[in-house]
Amino acid sequence: MDKKLDEKTILDALKQVEDPDLKKNIVSLNFIKDLKISSENKVSFTLELTTPACPFKGKMKEQAEKLVREIPGVQDVEIQLTSRVRSTVQENTKNNIPGIKNIIVVGSGKGGVGKSTVSVNLAIALSQTGANVGLLDADIYGPSIPKLLSLDPLPDTETSGKICSVYRYGIRVMSIGLLLPPKKAVVWRGPMLDKMLKVLLYEVDWGDLDYLVVDLPPGTGDVQMTLCQNLQLSGAVVVSTPQGVAIEVAVKAMDMFQKLQCPVLGILENMSYYICNHCSQKEYIFGMGSTRQVSEEWHIPFLGEVPLCSQIRYTSDQGIPITISDPNSEGAKAFQEIASKISAQVSIKNFQE
Ligand SMILES: Nc1ncnc2c1ncn2[C@@H]1O[C@H](COP(=O)(O)OP(=O)(O)OP(=O)(O)O)[C@@H](O)[C@H]1O
Ligand SMILES: [Mg+2]
Structure with missing residues (x-):
C-alpha cells in the first residue's frame, strides 16, 4: 500500500x-x-x-x-x-425581496429591439442549467410575457395571501397581463404604475430564486427608476440591434443605468445577422460589429449576438420560446451562451463585494 x-x-x-x-x-x-x-x-x-x-x-x-x-x-x-449562487443583496439593504438572490433587468432605450424575447429565453436558458429562475414582466402598459409563454390570465381569486407566480417551462412567471382580463388596456398615471410594480415584486410568491429576470418596457422612465431606486439590482443587460439609431438609444440606456447606480452587466446585439431559411447562410444585413465597438468604448462586456431568424419570431408567436422548442438550434444556442456570460458577470460582481 x-x-x-x-x-x-x-x-x-x-x-x-x-x-x-x-x-x-x-x-x-x-x-x-x-x-x-x-x-x-x-x-x-x-x-x-x-x-x-x-x-x-x-x-x-x-x-x-x-x-x-x-x-x-x-x-x-x-x-x-x-x-451555490451568491446574492447581490446584502442583508437589510434597500427593500430586498426575501428569497431572491439576484435581480437582472433587461432593457434598452428603444422599443421593439427584442427585450421581451431576450428576457424569456435568457430566463429559460438559465433555468435549464439547473438554477431557480423567475421572470417578471415589468412592462405594465404593454405586457407581452403571457403571449410569449402562451399563458392565460389567472382566474379571480379572493385569497388574502400572496399572489402565486405561475410555473411555466421551468421558470416562475408574473405579469400584470395575468392579473387583468384579456384585451383590457392599462390606463394609469405614474403613481399607480409604481404601486402595481411594487405589488408584482413584493406581493407575489416568488419562492427561492437564484435569478429574477425583469423584462423592462422601452425607454428610460418611471419603471426603470422605481426598480433601480428601490432594489439592490445585480445589474442591467442592455439589448441593442446593429442599426445606428438603436445603438444611439442603447447608449442612452447605459447612461441611465449608470446614473441610477445600477451596474451594466453587458450589452448584447439582437438581430445581428440573418440566417437564410433555405441555405442557412449568414448575412449581416444591418452591418457588423457596431454593438461590440460600443461595448469596448464603454468598457462593458459584450455578451453576444442573436441571429435574426424567422424561427425565433415564429416560436415566440406560438408561445413556445426557441430555447424550449428547439434548444439545439443556432438561435437557442446564442441565448444559452449569453445566459452563461450574464451569470458569470453576476458571479464576478458578487465576489467583488
Ligand atoms: N432575433 C430575432 N429574430 C426574429 N424576430 C425577432 C428576434 N428578436 C425579436 N424578434 C421579433 O421582434 C418583435 C419584437 O420583439 P420583442 O417584443 O421581444 O421586443 P421588445 O424590445 O420587447 O419590444 P417592446 O419595446 O415593445 O417591449 C417580435 O415580433 C419578436 O418575435
Ligand atoms: Mg417587450
Missing part, C-alpha cells in the same frame, strides 16, 4: 485550477467541499461553483481530476459538481 495521502497535498495540487471568470484558484475561492481520502487512497470532493450556468464547469472538473490523479498514490478520484 502506498503512503497515506493528506488533504494538504490534494489542495496544493488543486490550487493550479483557476476559475477563468473570477481569476482565482478554486482552493482560495473555497470551492472544494467535503474532501475525503479513503483508507484505500480514493479521493472524493465536491466542486461548488458560483453558478450552474458556468461555461467552464466541465473543463475545471476535468482539470481538477487530472491533477489529483497525477498525485503519486492516488487510486481513484470522484468529483461532484454543484453550485
Whole structure:
C-alpha cells in the first residue's frame, strides 16, 4: 500500500485550477467541499461553483481530476459538481425581496429591439442549467410575457395571501397581463404604475430564486427608476440591434443605468445577422460589429449576438420560446451562451463585494 495521502497535498495540487471568470484558484475561492481520502487512497470532493450556468464547469472538473490523479498514490478520484449562487443583496439593504438572490433587468432605450424575447429565453436558458429562475414582466402598459409563454390570465381569486407566480417551462412567471382580463388596456398615471410594480415584486410568491429576470418596457422612465431606486439590482443587460439609431438609444440606456447606480452587466446585439431559411447562410444585413465597438468604448462586456431568424419570431408567436422548442438550434444556442456570460458577470460582481 502506498503512503497515506493528506488533504494538504490534494489542495496544493488543486490550487493550479483557476476559475477563468473570477481569476482565482478554486482552493482560495473555497470551492472544494467535503474532501475525503479513503483508507484505500480514493479521493472524493465536491466542486461548488458560483453558478450552474458556468461555461467552464466541465473543463475545471476535468482539470481538477487530472491533477489529483497525477498525485503519486492516488487510486481513484470522484468529483461532484454543484453550485451555490451568491446574492447581490446584502442583508437589510434597500427593500430586498426575501428569497431572491439576484435581480437582472433587461432593457434598452428603444422599443421593439427584442427585450421581451431576450428576457424569456435568457430566463429559460438559465433555468435549464439547473438554477431557480423567475421572470417578471415589468412592462405594465404593454405586457407581452403571457403571449410569449402562451399563458392565460389567472382566474379571480379572493385569497388574502400572496399572489402565486405561475410555473411555466421551468421558470416562475408574473405579469400584470395575468392579473387583468384579456384585451383590457392599462390606463394609469405614474403613481399607480409604481404601486402595481411594487405589488408584482413584493406581493407575489416568488419562492427561492437564484435569478429574477425583469423584462423592462422601452425607454428610460418611471419603471426603470422605481426598480433601480428601490432594489439592490445585480445589474442591467442592455439589448441593442446593429442599426445606428438603436445603438444611439442603447447608449442612452447605459447612461441611465449608470446614473441610477445600477451596474451594466453587458450589452448584447439582437438581430445581428440573418440566417437564410433555405441555405442557412449568414448575412449581416444591418452591418457588423457596431454593438461590440460600443461595448469596448464603454468598457462593458459584450455578451453576444442573436441571429435574426424567422424561427425565433415564429416560436415566440406560438408561445413556445426557441430555447424550449428547439434548444439545439443556432438561435437557442446564442441565448444559452449569453445566459452563461450574464451569470458569470453576476458571479464576478458578487465576489467583488
Ligand atoms: N432575433 C430575432 N429574430 C426574429 N424576430 C425577432 C428576434 N428578436 C425579436 N424578434 C421579433 O421582434 C418583435 C419584437 O420583439 P420583442 O417584443 O421581444 O421586443 P421588445 O424590445 O420587447 O419590444 P417592446 O419595446 O415593445 O417591449 C417580435 O415580433 C419578436 O418575435
Ligand atoms: Mg417587450
